[in-house]
Amino acid sequence: MADLLSDIQFNEFRKLIYDASGITFSETNRSILDSRLKERLREKNLTDPQEYYRLITSDKEEFKVFLDSITTNLTRFFRNQPHFDALINYVIPHVIEDKKQTIGDFKIRIWSAGCSTGEEPYTLAMLLKDKLPAPYTFEIIASDISLKSLMTAQKGFYPDSRISGIPQNYLASYFTRVEGGYQIKPELMKTIRFDYHNLRFDMGARNFDIVFCRNVLIYFDEAAQKITIDNFWKSMARHSYLFIGHSESLFGMDTKFEFLKTPWACLYQKNEK
Known part of the structure; x- marks a missing residue:
């Protein structure tokens, strides 16, 4: 043809x-x-x-x-479970330990970049609701270049075919069964702010403790990857963590991020003096 x-x-x-x-x-x-x-x-x-x-x-x-x-929008809830295991077992305890040095800072700030139809940020919200100890709270900004995907994410409705992989206790706690699928409950939805954003540009927000940007860099060439990674660095707190896709790497890139291997998954960290 x-x-x-x-x-x-x-x-x-x-x-x-x-x-x-x-x-x-x-x-x-x-x-x-x-x-x-x-x-x-x-x-x-x-x-x-x-x-x-x-x-x-x-x-x-x-x-x-x-x-x-x-834009390719392939995603699912709890995609690549080892990343979430590393988040709960390693990253969150280290972020909390670091926050103890700042009086009155009990909020963990997360950016889900390239969030597609919302499964990733909602997964993060469920985990943090369940695992984060008091008095700590969290806020998530979820962004994408696809307005259509963002509209789906903001609605918080997922048909039966899209909820596979969600533990039953989370499904019961954070979803309401409705005709044709499941609706995320308002208490979880209000923890996330969805926003249109092009990763080629600086978002303007600062002091994120954790950034997830998985399976997005593979669609960029080296120059665009470098711009994106530099923008992440600017947006992140002095001691913070970056998750990228398991098939992606910053190897060979001129970046200040340090490679971090945990018992659960590999990621990157920002350690600024």
Whole structure:
């Protein structure tokens, strides 16, 4: 089957996408861009890719919809359990110990970057609700470049097919059974603030104790990865922890983060004097 885009058009689209989001399209995943673009052309009753290119370069809202369509949003609750084991058994105790040095600071601040449809931040919230000792509390900011995914996350409704992996006691405590699936209870939903954010730019928020950004860097080239990691460094507290995907690594990158191997999982830490 012939490609929808000529080589020149493909380069135009992928440069536009890269400049805006850091997401890289190469010949190996060109077919994904091709299929998503066909969907948008049908939706807008267009046949010429160049006409759609002109549209997204002049219409910011349509460009956001287009970025939504090309973003891969594969996620699930309790994905990669060893990360959560490391969080509860190693990271949280160390964060609490560090906070004892600051009088009156009992809040643990977490950023779930590239949160997709919300399974990761809700998993974090359930664990912290269950495991975090008094008087400590937490707040989670969850961000993504996909508005469609964020809308799903904010609703907090998940069909039966999406709740596999959730322990039964958590399902009973934090979800309400409704027609067609499960609704997350308000007490858990209010611990998370969902926000649109492009990881190529500084979020502006500071002093995160923990950042989760898993299976996002793999879509970036080295330059975009470096920008993202530097932005994380700026956003994090002096002593803090970074989780990335198990297939991702900061090896070979010029970064101040230190590699940390725990009995449960590997992650990275910021230790600033």
